[in-house]
Amino acid sequence: MADADSRDALVDRVTSFVADNKRAIVAGAAAAVAVGGVGYYLYTHRGPGGPSSSPKDVERNDAAPDEQAGTPAKKKSKGKKRKTTKEKDGPILEERKPKSTAASVSDATEDVPASIKELEPKLAAAQISAMPESERLQLAATYKSRGNECYKKQKYEVAAELYTRAIDVSPRPDAMYYSNRSACYLYFKPPRYDLVIEDCTAALAIDKLYIKPLTRRASAYETTGRLHEALRDFTASVILDRFKTEATNAALDRCLKSLASKVASETLKSREPRLPSATFIAAFFASFRPQPKPPLPESPTQGDTTFDLALDALAASDYTHCLSLTTEALEQGISTPLAQAYAYNLKGTFFFLMGDTPSAKAAFEASIKALPSFTNSHVKLASVFMDMGDAESTMKQYELALAANPRDPDIYYQRGQVHFIMGQYERAAQDYQKSTDMDDKFVFSHIQLAVAQYKLGDTGTSMKTFRKTMRNFPNMSEPFNYYGELLLDQGNFDEAVKKFDEAIAIEKKKTAHFNVLPIVNKGLAMFQWKNDFRAAEKLCKEALEIDPECEAAIATLAQLLLQHARLDEAVEMFGRHVTIARSEMELNATLNYKLATEAQLEFVRNYPERAEMLSEVARSLQ
Known part of the structure; x- marks a missing residue:
């Protein structure tokens, strides 16, 4: 998936890959049992198997x-x-x-x-x-x-x-x-x-x-x-x-x-809400078409001026200052309904990114109250309801948004995202197409349309859409990155790596907003293709040097370390992911890995003479 959801999609893909190939991975890790044990996927084994236990x-x-x-x-x-x-x-x-x-x-x-x-x-x-x-x-x-x-x-x-x-x-x-x-x-x-x-x-x-x-x-x-x-x-x-x-x-x-x-x-x-990585925030904002900056009134209030500075900070990717200035502007008082709606919308967006769902919901509702036709807030409020598992309220917000402005292409794109998440790929493709028909300059509508076509099994059309998108947006890394993912899914590793390299080359020309996902994707491809753990580890670490809080890089590296039987380092990396996990669901999934790995490490320490038993279990899974 394009936009901010791509982070979660990548993490899911890492997990799915390891789960699908757990037998080979566990068997490979068994050689290192004496120094670290076998990874978490031993815990997923079910049913009899392996050498019989001794009578004792x-x-x-x-x-x-x-x-x-x-x-x-x-x-x-x-x-x-x-x-x-x-x-x-x-x-x-x-x-x-x-x-x-x-x-x-x-x-x-x-x-x-x-x-x-x-x-x-x-x-x-x-x-x-x-x-x-x-x-x-x-x-x-x-x-x-x-x-x-x-x-x-x-x-x-x-x-x-x-x-x-x-x-x-x-x-x-x-x-x-x-x-x-x-x-x-x-x-x-x-x-x-x-x-x-x-x-x-x-x-x-x-x-x-x-x-x-x-x-x-x-x-x-x-x-x-x-x-x-x-x-x-x-x-x-x-x-x-x-x-x-x-x-x-x-x-x-x-x-x-x-x-x-x-x-x-x-x-x-117990922890204070915090903003996610700059990569994640930038990707989230990029998943919406840019909102025009509200003009200052002839006699601006202090709040009007402060909010204007907040929007300058947003343009400069200074997200921390943008949030503090927006909060300050609302306290000072903003004079126009449009600027009020925009300010509450921005505040709600940051709350949503921090995982503070109640505060995000309240802010988006305040935005809609200030200006009911501000469709962006309806769309983001729909995301809040989706996060809460309220599908009916989610779709109601899209209906309200379309009633306010049926010509807003973002409504169709974002509703397509919801259909995609729910596995309704035909409806998703229809919404992506409507969004593209209204505004064909938004790259993510094209990318998501291609992904939906692929999910529907129309691989030829999907690849054609991707190739067209790459021609039309040659200076954007996203089409190359996600086309590489499609090739990776097909097992065409050589071509996938080439596309990831093209995406990385485009990103390196930027002065800001470096998107490290192509680097992480390349690392995963090298691991799947050649079982080249060293290359995969190096690429993930390179991504973390650029963006130290990139969740995709942290989660991928943690999984790779786990499968390579470097359990102490895997636990440390899972711990890093715990500190930045945005939602309770994501935190739960990460903690499952961290706690299971810790427990297995403790087994190896408490039963060093039985470490070989893990190798036997691993061999029984082959």
Whole structure:
């Protein structure tokens, strides 16, 4: 897409490319696992696959049901034969009885006490220490077996006490006892998530590869709102389990989305609104035909004079001063309805660019009140409603704008943009054509018409429109850049790069408003074409030297670093994108990548001996 939306289109294209080619990318990154791990796209893998886990990883003589992602096991239906070997969704149930036990402990595992009071007295510490090690081991196993029976009979407090006795009696730490007891705490009324976390942590301190307590602790963290810890544990669990358990995979996705949404909301509330990059602002203003400067009245007020200076600042691309002068002019008082409408419109535009939707809406409404025929404000108010997801109000504003001035070509162009975003390419093409028929000197109408034709599957007509546009606008980079994108989409990499180079050459002749998107596009093309990461990285960095806050360059470089297993640098770049993301949706998407990458980095640090497992998973995706 031409205009400011092209930034988002490029970011989407990077993401789509990586998603479509994740198998090759993950496989390529696997070689660097030892130093950085595999990227975020491992998290999107679904279904069984890859090497089978070793028995130690997934099968234990642990009778406590394996609550996948913390979901309690359902009560078994009566009449069904109880399984005594490997459960469908869980590990092997241990049913064997020890050869001998202490005289004070019953060996009848079927004897299920109704309460803790019905248990025999606990052994004193002196009694335990006086027992031979072999007898203590057998006694601990008996307590555990009895705890298993109580657990299956839903006597959770009694089961927890028996597991506690197993822990106390055992001569050496046993992770299974802590894991079983943690499962009991989930069914206390109310559930004791603090004890679940404590026991799972104890189990993992004994055996950090024990998946069951790792997953259970993740769920407890999630339930208690400790989403960062939950994401860390879910990430480790799915990787150690090689993504074989669907419930845990789904829990990871859910936790990641919840955490990203929470952080995005907190970030937007705490940070001050800020203008986006100069490239983005310039592209947004360029997507509208220029508005004539309102003439100063014969006896201008202070506000009239100040607003005239604001428009001079706008012409000089001094956007910060333009906003402050416009605000000051409105406070001082502007005398003419046209200048008032223009000033409120400009103020609303800057609010919209900063992501302050309520303030933008109020400013555009004030502009329309000052001069109802000022169609530009109707069009921009429609964009606000579109941002809010209110399609009906969006189209209503276009109707009001056309009622005020049916000969304004910008109305048709901008409405075409809405149709395009909604996937209504035929309607979009019709509006772009109307806009072009009314004013054929606006390059973006031609470009968007060609893009809509391409989306409709009429590639020949689209390419013809692009070639005509390049002839008619030889000193504008946009037709060359977007034609290059069309060629890139077709896999014609050589010709695409040539068009990006032509666009870059045109931009380099400018003294201001350098549009770096052709540079970013060329970098992406080099990566897709020749898997030339170094060239792609160099071009993105070149774009950032020109425009340090160019979101397309930052997002693209972050993705490239991620796929090249340079995860620390990718996290840093995603962090930069977080600081400049304009909308909550964009911020959410960026945070998903950043948080997931951070969690995987933590896995590599916590499980360095298991880094090769990521390579195995990557190979299984091929």
